[in-house]
Amino acid sequence: MPSAFGHAVAAIALTKASPRVRFGARVAAIAALSAIIPDVDVVSFSLGIPYEHMLGHRGLTHSFAFAAAWSAMMLLLFQRGERTMWLWLCLFASTASHPLLDMCTTGGLGCALFAPFSSERFFFPWRPISVSPVEIHSFFTQWGLRVLKSEALWIGLPSALVFATAHLLKRRPTRD
Ligand SMILES: [Zn+2]
Numbered sequence: 620m621p622s623a624f625g626h627a628v629a630a631i632a633l634t635k636a637s638p639r640v641r642f643g644a645r646v647a648a649i650a651a652l653s654a655i656i657p658d659v660d661v662v663s664f665s666l667g668i669p670y671e672h673m674l675g676h677r678g679l680t681h682s683f684a685f686a687a688a689w690s691a692m693m694l695l696l697f698q699r700g701e702r703t704m705w706l707w708l709c710l711f712a713s714t715a716s717h718p719l720l721d722m723c724t725t726g727g728l729g730c731a732l733f734a735p736f737s738s739e740r741f742f743f744p745w746r747p748i749s750v751s752p753v754e755i756h757s758f759f760t761q762w763g764l765r766v767l768k769s770e771a772l773w774i775g776l777p778s779a780l781v782f783a784t785a786h787l788l789k790r791r792p793t794r795d
Contacts, residue, residue, distance in 0.1 A: 626717050631650060633709065634713070651713075653689060656714070658676075658717070660674070663676055664753070676727070682734040687711060690707050720748065722746075749765045
């Protein structure tokens, strides 16, 4: 995985990328949580579930089906007002960004994007992001530094571009 920081930054940028709706801080916070939540499956290691199992790390919680169900659940819990479809889409994109970014990392197994229908694991052919350690203590080492550097380049920079573009568009006067 990229680190939780990388996932959260990407999701917050996604909330700013919506062409139709401007989402505020509350949605950004839910999107960030949605982008981190798939990694709750690391508990599978302590439960003795093998990595390659559908319930193992990067299994079911790293699928499109999970992203769809999780986003629907968040809507039910936090939905206020209209634009429900856009909010669902935004949260779905934030949650699904997690496995898609994991598929750009250099280590571990791929993601079971189509679980629970298939347990096949997928990676992108191009994987520029250094894989983040699962254990917290390993993060505060050279390894963690390498991860943050690669995330700054491959997640931070594109996200900053999205933020800047959204900011510029917001300043442009609209006619309607
Ligand atoms: Zn992950």
